[in-house]
Amino acid sequence: MQSSLWLALAGAGVLISFTPGAGAINTMSNSLISGFRRSIWGILGQQAALIVHVVIVALGVGVLVAGSPVAFNVIRYAGAAYLVYLGIRQFLHKPDLDQEKAAALRNEPAWSMFRRGLWVNLLNPKAIVFFLAFMPQFIRPEHPLLPQYAVLTATVVAIDILVMWFFFAAAAKSFQRFTHNARGQTILNRVFGILFVAVGILLALIH
Structure with missing residues (x-):
């Protein structure tokens, strides 16, 4: 890939990543509950979903999903429902100042955080459609595709x-x-709960 093309790709990648969404909310929630260092597990789960989206688009399946209203809507509503579920669970979570229980929350298994991050990004069909529009701009079909x-x-x-x-x-x-x-825990739980629900509703409503 030419350096000028890569720089354009990097610039686009930065803009995409800084766009607030479910992944950013999930990351901030994990960081608050489990700490900055352990939040990386949720981030890695989100990246695994991103790689799956790239593979889907590269194999051409993304064209079928984008062209099939039924398949697109099934994934879209499943993703929206999952985000709303996470939001309601967070909103209703009662504050707990018990040190042992707080420690248990902070020590959520890495796999659990990874899995949640995976599903947050995976159940987003708009990501597939986005990559379907985004990726061809940086791929030159006359050159080997895999690299x-x-x-x-x-x-x-x-x-x-x-x-x-x-x-x-x-x-x-x-x-x-x-x-x-x-009081502070209640405020945070409700703020992040509302954000998850809002993103889920937007995912379901915006076409």
Whole structure:
């Protein structure tokens, strides 16, 4: 891939990653509950979903999903429902200042965080449609395709990890003071719960 084309890809990747969405909300929520360092597991789950989306589009399945209203809507509503479920669960979560229970929450298994991040991004058919429009701009069919897809995927994933971890997860640190009392925990739970539900509803309504 030419350096000028890669720079354009990197710039687009930065803009995409900084666009607030379910992944950013999930990352900030994980950082608040489990800490900055452990939030990486949810971020890695989100990247695994991103790689799946790239593979789907590269194999041409994305064209079928984008062209099939039924398939698109099934995935879209499933994703919206999952986000609304996460939001309601977060909203209704009662504050707990018990040190042992708080420690248990902070020590959520890495696989659980990874899996949640995976599903948050995987159940987003708009990502497939987006990559369907985005990827061809940086792929030159006259050159070998596999190396180009590898560079594109590695670039987008690396940028998203950096933005999610060092911007969104780090930004959540400023809210840590709210976690030390019941009122602050309630506020945070309701704020993030509402954000999850709002993103889920938008995913279901916006075409």
